[in-house]
Amino acid sequence: MKNWFMLALVGQDRVGIVAQITDALYRGGCNLGEASMLRLGTSFTMMMMVNTQLDENTLISVIQPTAEKLGLHLHLDQIEGELHPHPEPDVKIVVHGADRAGIVAQVTGELANAGLNILDLETGVGGSDKKPFYFMQIEGNATQGMEALQLALEKLKETLQGNIDINLSPLETFDL
Amino acid sequence: MMLEILTYPDPRLKEPSTTVETFDEELRNFLSNLEETMRAGPGGVGIAAPQVGRFQRIAIVDVSSHKKVTKHHGRLVLINPEITDWDGFEIAREGCMSVPDYTGNVIRATHIKLTAQNENAEIKYFEMEGYEARAVQHELDHLDGLLFLDRLVSRRHDLFQRKTHQKKK
Ligand SMILES: [Zn+2]
Numbered sequence: 001m002k003n004w005f006m007l008a009l010v011g012q013d014r015v016g017i018v019a020q021i022t023d024a025l026y027r028g029g030c031n032l033g034e035a036s037m038l039r040l041g042t043s044f045t046m047m048m049m050v051n052t053q054l055d056e057n058t059l060i061s062v063i064q065p066t067a068e069k070l071g072l073h074l075h076l077d078q079i080e081g082e083l084h085p086h087p088e089p090d091v092k093i094v095v096h097g098a099d100r101a102g103i104v105a106q107v108t109g110e111l112a113n114a115g116l117n118i119l120d121l122e123t124g125v126g127g128s129d130k131k132p133f134y135f136m137q138i139e140g141n142a143t144q145g146m147e148a149l150q151l152a153l154e155k156l157k158e159t160l161q162g163n164i165d166i167n168l169s170p171l172e173t174f175d176l
Numbered sequence: 177m178m179l180e181i182l183t184y185p186d187p188r189l190k191e192p193s194t195t196v197e198t199f200d201e202e203l204r205n206f207l208s209n210l211e212e213t214m215r216a217g218p219g220g221v222g223i224a225a226p227q228v229g230r231f232q233r234i235a236i237v238d239v240s241s242h243k244k245v246t247k248h249h250g251r252l253v254l255i256n257p258e259i260t261d262w263d264g265f266e267i268a269r270e271g272c273m274s275v276p277d278y279t280g281n282v283i284r285a286t287h288i289k290l291t292a293q294n295e296n297a298e299i300k301y302f303e304m305e306g307y308e309a310r311a312v313q314h315e316l317d318h319l320d321g322l323l324f325l326d327r328l329v330s331r332r333h334d335l336f337q338r339k340t341h342q343k344k345k
Contacts, residue, residue: 086277173271173279174242174307176222176314176324 004033005050005059006079011072013044020066025050028062046072049079089119089139091146092171093153096135097164099125103134107156107166114152115144139171146170179213179228184275190321193224193231196255199297207253207295211236217273222311224318227274233257235315239308248308257292257316268307270314270324280328284310 009021018037025032025048033049052059060076067074093116095107104123111118120139127133142149146168153166182188196203206225214223214236221242225234238251264286271279288309290302304312314324 086279088279170244171269172219172242172244173269174219174221174239174311175217175271175273176311 002051002053003055004079005052005056006077007046007048007050007059007063008075009046009063009067009072010043011067011070013039013042014070017044017070017072018046020070021046021063021072024063024066028059029053030059030062087117087119087141088173089141089171091116091140091142091149092169093138093140093149094135094167094169095138095164096133097160099127099132099134100163103164104136106160107136108138110152110156111138111140111149114148115142116149117141117143177209177212178216179209181213181227181273182229183273184323184325186274188229188231189226189274189318189323191226191231192321193226193233193319196232196234196293199255199293199295204295206230207234207236210234211251214238214273219271220273222315223273224315226318226321233319235312235319237308237311237315239311242307245307247305249302249304252292252302252312253295254290254292254312254315255294255297257290257312257319259288259290259313259316261287261289263287266310267329268310270310272314272324274318275323275325278325280324281330282310282314282324282327283329284313288312 011017022032030050030052033051035046035048037044037046050059054062056076056078060074063074093111095103108118108121116138118138118140121136123134123136125132125134149168153168157164157166210223210225210228213228214220221239222235222237225232233256235254235257236252237254239245239248240250262285265283266286267281267283269279270282286309287303287305290304290312291299292302293299317323317327
């Protein structure tokens, strides 16, 4: 029987991480499902769905030597995995303003109460060191409808007294 | 009659299509089947002949069902279409009947000028913008054997980030 695992690896970014890790998995007889790999700060982060005959301990022994050589921390969970339909985001929210503490928690807290299921979230800081600004982009599903999210954002803008820009827009995907 | 849609990775989707020379009853029959196939899907607003295995430069676009689109030409049969002018760019998500269960961000021109023949071989001239222009560019790619997968842009380099980069300069 084949098992699915969620494999997470994080460490200092360097050239060749993806190639060496995926090669180790391939040689160990594993197949990759979906994966997200990206550089965050100076770290490189990888999350992969791995499909294999191996059990957890054997899979770890397949990756561990390469991960150690590359200085990557490893985390492995068995999951109920398969190649499944992708949930399609139906709403996008862009937030930006002067950098301030607690903004992610505040915004996502209000949106969660209004039914937002987040599928993808990115934040970053731009601008100069003296005048940093903050931005966040969220894509997700409005499980209680757009109006609920719109109301939550109006409330939030009031609370934050105009120190922040929040834009909500529907995402529609058509077949072409 | 519903036509069967070729789906990726079918290699035939990479085949370039040829110019339509004959405008006859058979062509008009095909157009009606092509349109029926396009409209069968819930979000179907455009289709190109090669998507159903006919490698001729034919596309149908109708974005009038798109709620947010105000400027469009309604139902369009585009035969031997040529884009003569492009302007502006925008990143947006696209889906494709030939690439089920996957959508991606693609850069397209926001304004185009286009010539095409209709089902009676009359040459028509269009100026298009926004989502209609996007749909036409997507369909014309099919005629050249290209899928939106060939034009994906990074999620991490979308318009918002570009704008902020420009402001910094
Ligand atoms: Zn398509």
